[in-house]
Amino acid sequence: MGITQILFWFLTALALGSALMVIFSKNPVHSVLWLIVTFFAISGHYILLNAQFLAIVNIIVYAGAIMVLFLFVVMLMNLNSELESQKGKWLKVAGAFSGGCLFIVIIAALKDSADMHQQVLLKSGDIGLIHNLGKALFENYVVPFELSSVLFLSAIVGTVVIGKKGD
Amino acid sequence: MTLLQIDWFFAAEKLILIAAVITGALIIAMYSTYAERKVAAVIQDRRGPNRAGPFGLLQPLADGLKLFFKEEIIPTHANKLLFVLGPSLAMLTAMMTSAVIPWGSKLELFGRTIELQIADINIGILYVFGVVSLGVYGILIGAWSSNNKFSLLGGLRGASQIISYELAMGISLIALLMVTGTLSLKEMVEQQQNGHWNIVKQPLGFLIFLVCAFAECNRTPFDLPESENELNCGYHGEYSSMKLGFYLFAEYINMFISGAIMASLYFGGYDIPFINEATLSVNTAAGLGAVALLVKTTLFIFLFMWVRWTIPRFRYDQLMRLGWKTLIPLSLLNMFITGALILWRSKSN
Numbered sequence A: 001m002g003i004t005q006i007l008f009w010f011l012t013a014l015a016l017g018s019a020l021m022v023i024f025s026k027n028p029v030h031s032v033l034w035l036i037v038t039f040f041a042i043s044g045h046y047i048l049l050n051a052q053f054l055a056i057v058n059i060i061v062y063a064g065a066i067m068v069l070f071l072f073v074v075m076l077m078n079l080n081s082e083l084e085s086q087k088g089k090w091l092k093v094a095g096a097f098s099g100g101c102l103f104i105v106i107i108a109a110l111k112d113s114a115d116m117h118q119q120v121l122l123k124s125g126d127i128g129l130i131h132n133l134g135k136a137l138f139e140n141y142v143v144p145f146e147l148s149s150v151l152f153l154s155a156i157v158g159t160v161v162i163g164k165k166g167d
Numbered sequence B: 001m002t003l004l005q006i007d008w009f010f011a012a013e014k015l016i017l018i019a020a021v022i023t024g025a026l027i028i029a030m031y032s033t034y035a036e037r038k039v040a041a042v043i044q045d046r047r048g049p050n051r052a053g054p055f056g057l058l059q060p061l062a063d064g065l066k067l068f069f070k071e072e073i074i075p076t077h078a079n080k081l082l083f084v085l086g087p088s089l090a091m092l093t094a095m096m097t098s099a100v101i102p103w104g105s106k107l108e109l110f111g112r113t114i115e116l117q118i119a120d121i122n123i124g125i126l127y128v129f130g131v132v133s134l135g136v137y138g139i140l141i142g143a144w145s146s147n148n149k150f151s152l153l154g155g156l157r158g159a160s161q162i163i164s165y166e167l168a169m170g171i172s173l174i175a176l177l178m179v180t181g182t183l184s185l186k187e188m189v190e191q192q193q194n195g196h197w198n199i200v201k202q203p204l205g206f207l208i209f210l211v212c213a214f215a216e217c218n219r220t221p222f223d224l225p226e227s228e229n230e231l232n233c234g235y236h237g238e239y240s241s242m243k244l245g246f247y248l249f250a251e252y253i254n255m256f257i258s259g260a261i262m263a264s265l266y267f268g269g270y271d272i273p274f275i276n277e278a279t280l281s282v283n284t285a286a287g288l289g290a291v292a293l294l295v296k297t298t299l300f301i302f303l304f305m306w307v308r309w310t311i312p313r314f315r316y317d318q319l320m321r322l323g324w325k326t327l328i329p330l331s332l333l334n335m336f337i338t339g340a341l342i343l344w345r346s347k348s349n
Helices: A003-024 A028-048 A052-077 A089-111 A130-139 A142-164 B008-043 B059-069 B080-100 B124-134 B136-145 B149-180 B185-194 B203-216 B241-266 B282-308 B316-348
Strands: B106-109 B112-115
Touching (some): A052 A130, A052 B136, A052 B149, A130 A142, B008 B080, B008 B112, B008 B241, B008 B282, B059 B241, B080 B241, B124 B149, B124 B185, B136 B241, B185 B241, B203 B316
């Protein structure tokens, strides 16, 4: 086993294990912290694919900003495992069922896709580097890129409107 | 010599470099505590520590020893694991940023060329930004796990402050990146070797970055997370012994690292002013360059202290107003002007 393979299996185990811990932790703060570990493991996978820019942006945006807000809200609400309302049995069954359905749909969609049979480009693909990614975004995908920024703008306007409602 | 496809000489070289950087950072942080008290003393017309050793030079050792031997208390209702994790994370994130800073050009020893930088990654400055944004976890986790309302308030203040000032910092960095055209810190420093430091091209950007660096390091006037008169020391109120020491120490390491980053980004890094490095031998240039970087960093650390003992703490609403209503519009303006100038210059050529 080369170093890449060792790293791959380690990161995979870490990602899956910590993702499971997000669900199984009783304490919501622990769940958030395990989710941060998951993001780090996924960033590690990006680095193995030579997508350094994606890796670091994943950490800045998700682990650095969004998860801080999650933690912030969870700590402010002071959720407790004892005080948390227990969900009914039927809700759990329905949740497991719908989650399973989603899983099947994703597998069905990916099963026959051409990418599944392609060898992963380890350390040689370069689309994840900032130079190439910028070129691709601003040459081939300008319209979707700008449209998504309009989406963000509308989200910002929406939060301001909701925030100002009380005044 | 390859085993597991690793060049072991390369690994050993990096390991020594990492050990040197971390030891250096710790020693500088240790003596920053001494310097801070001396600077405060000079500003307030006092003598400062002068009992332990000549000029009180052994004071940091005495302080460290005291912290180690103090009783370690974990509050009964604290979350024990997270209570220990908090200061460890604060220390870890403070150290991690040093990996991408170029401390000197290169050494030539035993026929090998040794880069004086732990990792030259092509996303260098984004890495720094990412680690800085993680720095808040140490404060937030420590504050929450202490199970103390004052600590929690301090932690929440720290989190919202860092998120607010990160925005302005990021936008001022974008303007710098538009000028340099690279994300690698090494390349940025190399571009400034001819004496054209980035401060000349980005004065407003540097000012914004400096203010945000104060806020990210939780230094006065932005030390609201630990404001001792209203929050009773804030996020580290429940900490004692070396765990408290780690929090205090992490702040000084952060100061050192952010000083080094500002020197590298805007003040030429290891560039020696008024001297052409090409006329010196490689090893001399590297040594002198490292000294030059350390001098610049020390000046920044002094600035941090000078401001601390001059400007009183902001109120919370003043802090938020400065961040959102002054710094972010200013940094957007700076980015706009930089972009317009670059466009104009590329058109006129």
